[in-house]
Amino acid sequence: MKHSLHDSPEPAKAAPVPLRKQRDYRLLWTARTISVTGSEVSKLAIPLTAVALLAASPAQMGMLTAAASVPALLFGLQSGAIADRLTRHRPLMIACELVSCAAAVTVPLAWLLGVLNVTWLIIVALVIGTAGVLFRAANFPHVASITGPEQRTEAMAGLQTTYSVASVAGPSLGGLLVQLLTAPLAVLAEALSFLASALLLRAIRTPERNTPAVSKGMWRDILEGLKVNITHPVLRALLFAGVTINFFAMAYTAVYMLYMVNTLNIPKGLIGVLIAFSGAGGLLGAWLTARLSKRYGENRILLVVVLFFPLEILTVGLISGPLWWKFGVLALTGTAVGVIVVSFATCMNAIVLQETDPQLRGRVNATMTFAIQGVLSLGGLVGGFLAEIIGLRPVIIVCAGGIALATFWIWFSPIRPGHRRPTRPITPSPPPSTEPFITTKRHSAP
Incomplete structure (x- = not known):
């Protein structure tokens, strides 16, 4: 039986390299795991600092707990629009981690200097929370720049597991550090995790070529x-x-x-x-x-x-x-x-x-x-x-x-x-032709 040119089978596509073997994805996954683990340590160390060392009242604990999430109210919607208008997302992500590192370092320093109080902890929580909102907004589109379309669902699922990994390691590490170093010094682990994350993100080589959204x-x-x-x-x-x-x-x-x-x-x-x-x-x-x-x-x-x-x-x-x-x-x-x-x-x-x-x-x-x-x-x-x-x-x-x-x-x-x-x-309504970019x-x- 004869075959025409149109009948010939298409060459098989090469299977994509598994994500675990892709250097830049490993760097991103490791950065997130370390950063989130440090944050889990802080979730234990900062409240214990407020309760055990600063004699915080229930109302103060409520304000401290709320401070971490207030930035989502203030900047949550705008952060998405900001991320959509960036041509490169990684510089913003690195900057957010460095700002969070600097804020976390002030907790053990203030305690050693004898000036730490609940208000200080609330301000630190606000700064780290704001940086986190911006980071998450930029991180989502950044994943698309280092993975192919056929692997993005797997990539997002892999990143989601970082929170479970951190939830296992972070609290146990936090409890150990609190026992060995006291709660304020345990916060130093969070600062170091932010710094490590920034350095790992800096090592990613894949160029970003994002077109700002209209x-x-x-x-x-x-x-x-x-x-x-x-x-x-x-x-x-x-x-x-x-x-x-x-x-x-x-x-x-x-x-x-x-x-x-x-x-x-x-x-x-x-x-x-x-x-x-x-x-x-x-x-x-x-x-x-x-x-x-x-x-x-x-x-x-x-x-x-x-x-x-x-x-x-x-x-x-x-x-x-x-x-x-x-x-x-x-x-x-x-x-x-x-x-x-x-x-x-x-x-x-x-x-x-x-x-x-x-x-x-x-x-x-x-x-x-x-x-x-x-x-x-x-x-x-x-x-x-x-x-x-x-x-x-x-x-x-x-x-x-x-x-x-x-x-x-x-x-x-x-x-x-x-x-x-x-x-x-539901599909979006078309923009009017007279609307400026x-x-x-x-x-x-x-």
């Missing part, structure tokens, strides 16, 4: 992203579920350290170990979700895991007994909630990606980040001040009930099988 203007773009999140039924359900979870999770976090140390009498070193169990659960959750989603789909997994969000908070609020019993139960529930949080976040991101038009994904993501992460500051303030009025244990019980409300947003939405209306991604993106859901 826009109708920063604020009009922001408003369009907000409109899509509110009017699209699936995105709206995910948005408000995330806001509900993060508000009550941060209210709980604001009083968590005080309650564990002063009410449950958990040793400070063991608190870090308990947090590490949650990180281990996150690794397990990532593994399970990747496999179960192929069989059951992200929607069904989301409907199940949202039911168990109050598990650990309710356990913390009700548990009593000897130390071995409290530690064992809290380790078990912490591991379970680690699975739940990562499963929820993974499925949520997959559904958002599916439901959103590619031209709107940046703005939809920025709006969700702004709302879901920005509400953390309000939750922290409410949790701290409410504890002054009704006490620590009642606040924890309230938070368990409040976080359960997220179930209603998910179950009474098109996400639920049998209730899902056929939807298609402006050159100027633990329990909590990510």
Whole structure:
């Protein structure tokens, strides 16, 4: 049988080099893992500094907790627009890490000089939080510049695992450093992690060739992203579920350290170990979700895991007994909630990606980040001040009930099988031709 020229098979494409063998991706992954691990150390060391050395009140702890997330409210939406207008993202990422390093270094220095106070810690948290908002906005498009289109999903998944790795290593390391060096000096580990991250990012060689996005203007773009999140039924359900979870999770976090140390009498070193169990659960959750989603789909997994969000908070609020019993139960529930949080976040991101038009994904993501992460500051303030009025244990019980409300947003939405209306991604409205071009993106859901 004769074959014409058109019948000849196309040459097979060479398989892409695995990400683990790509130098620049390894540098980026390592930089993020080190940086996030240092931040996890700080999440333990800074609150312990405030509680143990500075005798912080519940209200002050609420303000300190809120300070880390206030920048998401102030700059979350604008950071996405800024990132979209950059031709090179890595210089901004390096600058953010260096600023965070400088801010973290001031904590042990101020303590050694005898001038450290809670206000100082709040300012440091604000500076590092602002740098983090800008970093995350630039990091997302930067991944696309060092990986091919066929590997970007795998690359983003790999970077997401850094948070689980850091959650396992960071708290344990933090507890050890607090015991050996005292809490303020343990913050030095965070500063060194930011510096190491900046040096690793500087070593990346892949050139960036980003074309700044054409826009109708920063604020009009922001408003369009907000409109899509509110009017699209699936995105709206995910948005408000995330806001509900993060508000009550941060209210709980604001009083968590005080309650564990002063009410449950958990040793400070063991608190870090308990947090590490949650990180281990996150690794397990990532593994399970990747496999179960192929069989059951992200929607069904989301409907199940949202039911168990109050598990650990309710356990913390009700548990009593000897130390071995409290530690064992809290380790078990912490591991379970680690699975739940990562499963929820993974499925949520997959559904958002599916439901959103590619031209709107940046703005939809920025709006969700702004709302879901920005509400953390309000939750922290409410949790701290409410504890002054009704006490620590009642606040924890309230938070368990409040976080359960997220179930209603998910179950009474098109996400639920049998209730899902056929939807298609909402497309952006075309810009008017007269518009000028402006050159100027633990329990909590990510």
